[in-house]
Amino acid sequence: MITSISQSPLYPIANPKTIAFFGASNNFSAMGSSILNSILSEGFEGTIYPVHPREKRVLNLTAYSDVKDIPEAADLAFIVLPTKIVAQTLKACGEKGIRHAVIVSAGFNEVGGEGVERQKELQEIARHYNIRFTGPNCIGVVNSHLKLNATFLPAEGKTGFIGMASQSGSFITQMFSYLNSRFGQGFSTGFSLGNEANIDMVDCIEYLGACPDTRVIALYIESIRQGQKFIEIARRVSTQKPIVAFYAGGSETGKRACLSHTGSLAGPDRLYDGVFKQSGIIRAQSIEELFDFCYALGSSPLPRGNRVIIQTHSGGPGAAAADACERSGLELPQLSSETLEKLTPFIPHTGSANNPIDLTYTKNPLDFFHGIPKVLLEEKGADGMLIYFLATVEMVHQILTAMGVPEAEIDTQMEMIVDSQCQSIISLIKTHEKPVIGFSFLTRNNRFIATLQDKGVPVMASPERAARAFGAMAEYRRLREKIVQQEDQP
């Protein structure tokens, strides 16, 4: 296994300094132009050599009519050309000394018939010239830390800690805005794999495992091609950082859809369950869950076990979370008498010190963010917490407005309140090294939620999703320990 990303065939693909670009023109609606446009808009700092048979300049860059005329053997060839001229282009790149490529063009294995032959031809050329490539039928690559967005959609997002390898390009390009709008997160690096004619998912897992910007690995899988190697590598990487996978081919209908999409042959659900468990991979049941789990795993310390305390001031969301906890393999322990004693001053007579701890309508809202979670995090019989966040900020706003406080002053006060509440939670997490997963029906449009997330408290979109994310963290810890134990045996 590699110890540094520079040893990976994906290194020049995710970290190119020079790119030979095929398929961009001054026809702005062409796919190739869109991708080049994305790269330029994002502020990529490397050098790009557009290659175009007729145009002298492409998107304001000097264009070359032939790859052999570009001033150097670029780190990477990026190919977005009509199917029938892809092979000859790859060959020309090989002649030029280019050793890495991304082939976006489609019309290969996934269409069957002649496409299968065409894909074999690409593989032959690559073998001959020692070229490593992703695709064909992929969407590109992103490395947000290098400001490289080589996909056709603008990257409406930020750098982040989720490394992604996907057998569907959509989950790279279209998830920037998703991760940003839900979590204020982004990808560290994202690979779209397409038909995996050369580089495959195993290479990506290895790369992302070694990538210092990646805290957690997300996989979108339609089929695994090299089962043994996949398990071997994933099993090693998952002892270092968590891997979460979504598998789309488990049902008969899903299998058929995957076949038309990337020409891959999916296997039965149960087989994949086994492969994931053996590899230490957490399986997500939906795309939302894939990113929920990654977000929680990348944000929080791992729980030592599966005992959770739920803190709420709303009985319903508390009960829904409790119900979901059991369904996610978690336990809600009763509090120790020591904790109960410390908690008493905070609990109104209408509240409940059973777990969920339901504060109902607390007199001092600040207790919810400091005094109470502090006591609960100190409880030795629990491994972490779920906290429900509601629109307290809006309530305070409404109260201050009713009191006739001027709007500008309210704004300043709100900012102070939000900051101090968030800061308080953060310090508690740091001190106690236990995971605290928030949940709320509010979105990042709410300042409080955005601030919490931006400061590092994962806030999930519902009680069930918070419970499942906590369950995934506990499961990852168990799987990892099991693998480490097995490996330690002689």
Added chain:
Amino acid sequence: MITSISQSPLYPIANPKTIAFFGASNNFSAMGSSILNSILSEGFEGTIYPVHPREKRVLNLTAYSDVKDIPEAADLAFIVLPTKIVAQTLKACGEKGIRHAVIVSAGFNEVGGEGVERQKELQEIARHYNIRFTGPNCIGVVNSHLKLNATFLPAEGKTGFIGMASQSGSFITQMFSYLNSRFGQGFSTGFSLGNEANIDMVDCIEYLGACPDTRVIALYIESIRQGQKFIEIARRVSTQKPIVAFYAGGSETGKRACLSHTGSLAGPDRLYDGVFKQSGIIRAQSIEELFDFCYALGSSPLPRGNRVIIQTHSGGPGAAAADACERSGLELPQLSSETLEKLTPFIPHTGSANNPIDLTYTKNPLDFFHGIPKVLLEEKGADGMLIYFLATVEMVHQILTAMGVPEAEIDTQMEMIVDSQCQSIISLIKTHEKPVIGFSFLTRNNRFIATLQDKGVPVMASPERAARAFGAMAEYRRLREKIVQQEDQP
């Protein structure tokens, strides 16, 4: 069963013209003040009589030191007082001739011990004076069509078609912003039930069944108190409009949480499954699903069967949707030769006319919104569609920017494109009377998604959620037909 809401004991609670309000003061942070403040801020047009032992004016309204001094027997008493004076207040209301109440105060059955006695006392008083009331331990009531928001959180939302009855007040107050931010929706009427000492969920189902503003009924359930009556009424209402329920007490942990919350004794999961099926109620597995299902059921015509066509230009989201369809009991039929023939001109050679129909990168993006769905809706072998929406608007924006088109002009063009695309989809749905459920990872912050939703196309947050919502619609139709058939038998 009632035929008009005016026959319901809930009518004066949801449609009061005059309210005697207990528990508001000029202490703005008190719960009662918050609620009265919400009512006033929302612009409620009825008359409010605050009752307060000492203050002469409360939130700028004339206050009365005793309920017997208010000028009339109000339609509704709204009680947010300390536990120990609730009973005497309810009695005084009875003396005054007030016959309906909302009791927000907590400290009754849900705390056990003396609380149980206190709740019996309320019931006695109500029986004596012929008072019908919701609560105690509830949060209030909303009727967005009357601008009545009698809960402690501001109603950041609009009128809508979802009628809600909830054994947790949070799912009334806190779901305004949820429904608004996700769907641009709101509640028609929402009842928080609390301990159900008098009025219970069955009354709400009856009311909402007759409510002309309510197209679909959402229930949050911790326990059903009168099983037979619940089934009897729900079974009748569900032949008229869909009912969706989330049940929090199914697991042991959930059951314990419900007991502390509203003092209710929950039953095993399977029992509730049976009750729901018998009643024609669709069961949601999470709070998100509860509102997803309601939103889809209230927006779309019902499918005649379970055969779905998926239209996408992204293979991954298409495959994920296909997989989720099978798991939701749906089928993806192959297209007839007639449809295939009509579709051929639209499908690029890299795309797929298998189901999912994957357009990949279409030459003319407008086909995606008109030509293609038109052909697919005409397919006789299918009962409806799922359509994936991605950020095409952003792509066009990026292209126009690259072409040097000025920002203001781009804005105008974008607006035109969005409008015509949405309009096109809408007309197709109207013509074909089949459900079209959209899905996208974008939020309402995206103009295209907001416009689609506002014009009546339900857009769900993920492929899985769209598939499950379609599944719920097909299930509702099946359940309803079964009940109608059974009722028709002699």
